[in-house]
Amino acid sequence: MSVPAFSWERPDRLEEECAVFGVYGKGEDVARMTCFGLQALQHRGQESAGIAVGDGETIMVAKDLGLVTQVFDESTLAALEGFVAVGHVRYSTSGASASWEAAQPHISAIDDVLIALAHNGTLVNTNETRTRLIDEGVQFRSGTDSEVAAKAIGVVTRKTHHLRSGIRRAMEALEGAYAMVLASPDSLYAFRDPNGIRPLCIGKLPNDRGWVVSSETCGLDIVGAEYVRDVEPGEIVRFNDEGMHSEQGVVAGRRASCIFEYVYFARPDSVIDGMSVYQARRNMGRIIAQEAPVQADLVLGVPDSGVPPAMGYAHESGIPYADGIVKNRYVGRTFIEPTQAMRQLGIRLKLNPLPSVIAGKRLVVIDDSIVRGNTSKKLVDMLREAGATEVHLRIVSPEVLWPCFYGIDTDTRDQLIAANMTNEEMRAFIGADSLAFISLQGLRDSIQANHDGFCEACFSGEYPVAIPESTSRKSFLTKADFAQASGLQ
Missing domain, CATH: 3.60.20.10 (Aminohydrolase, N-terminal nucleophile (Ntn) domain)
Known part of the structure; x- marks a missing residue:
């Protein structure tokens, strides 16, 4: 793996x-x-x-x-x-x-x-x-x-x-x-x-x-x-x-509006191309509840972008929604470097679980995306430490398989966990009891914009604007691709 x-x-x-x-x-x-x-x-x-x-x-x-x-x-x-x-x-x-x-x-x-x-x-x-x-x-x-x-x-x-x-x-x-x-x-x-x-x-x-x-x-x-x-x-x-x-x-x-605006980037109170971002996220949760149902006691959303889809999941599944993860809204980008010991706290600088809510519970946890998987792994560990008996991770975007060249900071393919692992390998690495991503069609269906032309390149690898080879060569490679191209295999 x-x-x-x-x-x-x-x-x-x-x-x-x-x-x-x-x-x-x-x-x-x-x-x-x-x-x-x-x-x-x-x-x-x-x-x-x-x-x-x-x-x-x-x-x-x-x-x-x-x-x-x-x-x-x-x-x-x-x-x-x-x-x-x-x-x-x-x-x-x-x-x-x-x-x-x-x-x-x-x-x-x-x-x-x-x-x-x-x-x-x-x-x-x-x-x-x-x-x-x-x-x-x-x-x-x-x-x-x-x-x-x-x-x-x-x-x-x-x-x-x-x-x-x-x-x-x-x-x-x-x-x-x-x-x-x-x-x-x-x-x-x-x-x-x-x-x-x-x-x-x-x-x-x-x-x-x-x-x-x-x-x-x-x-x-x-x-x-x-x-x-x-x-x-x-x-x-x-x-x-x-x-x-x-x-x-x-x-x-060809119309190719960034579909990730609805998943994560835009504020939920914004309207893009005639579609409420908040409602689109609610729809994502509703659809993934249909696509990947599971038995659980509570639905939690990872703040902030995971909260509306978590509400949609709860409404569709009948599983109660709860605020079980607190976000520190005053920790953003900073020019004050944390110590190495503080870096090890990682996600705890921004998110903290509520043991009184989640202890002894089977959880469905809704997040917007998984890029490298390290944050998801730490999140699952935190929830288990807080007493969760099961953690079922549901992601309201498809697997991120390809880098973006249009204004989003994505890693090269060797850093993208979904480009290097199967779903089961990702689940084991993260430590969740189950892991599921919304389908690309499900994501499309959640967005009723006034057009149907979206850039989905990070999921499909189909880029609406051609990428020069000098820019794309290394970014497209997985570790195996790079090793083979470099004569290391």
Whole structure:
């Protein structure tokens, strides 16, 4: 049995790269609104935060490492005066790791005009595009694909003297997943890749006071904006004194929205493509209760994303739901390194079982996914130590078999437990009495969005955007594949 490598330094779950937010509103405190919007989207990235504001003449930016509340205070926000703003929270998956240079929004000069760009997603042809731009004399300050996108826009804009043309031509050249917001000194732009992989939605402030763009609808809610619609795949939307203007930047391709948004990434109070994330998760629990029933005394959800499906499982199965796992909501990403002894506590830093609830009980435990399996193993051990007599693990996503190249931090295949073990081997490694994953069709059936086109590459290996061989070669390999390719067998 092949056991994936073990490391406490890497989180044992899929990690979203970032979130974007934008506001256009004359007479509005756009910096403060963006700050609140980013706090609503903080779950999507905790390494850095930034806001750029345009006042009609120029753009000012404030960004740094840390959470939104660590980066921004009253004095910082007061200095960001203007009527157009873009903001960003980041979790790095591409290019440089946590650094000020990699923090966004990225500021770029187009002749004498500044633009600020914030990007959610990952470009798969970054290296090729960067090399081409360098050959044209463009200089780079960071290793991020967001800077590549900004510089690509700038090169065309200088030639055409038209920012929308620069965005459109850049969209034609860029490949991969991107939901971007861009501020010029007097306008806000929002645009999305032709497959619509990463989410992006539009809201309107009350009394025609302005417009808001956000990675999720929860960002609209916090500033009182009414959801209008999503930015369509391949669309460019501009907001300025003339209102909202839309044009098709590139021809839309096969719809491939990230299905994991519903499983884990998005907040449960968000609506994506017309579907409540909370209701989708309830449906997942209901469906896996049909697909993998078991005799038990209680249903528990692993906070936070496992709780709605646990309620759905309980309702469908008739087994009572209980809050048996407590989450410490104040332990997130931190720049304070734990000691080695504290690392050994692992999951206990975030989750703690309630013995008074679970002692002597047969448990069905609902979680969103299993990536490397180490967290699930520790969780099962904790529950048994707390007195559980049986632990039956039910996962509301299919087996994660393939890495993601579109803005999610997945391991190479040799780190993905399901790519290296059978279901029974995984169950034995984790220590559960039984283990079952929702079927891919069951996951699809749980999501009644206003379209049926999803990216499911992490489950199926079918990628909607071709991955360059230089990027994909090692990531596709399991340990056995790598050994064979390296001549070690």
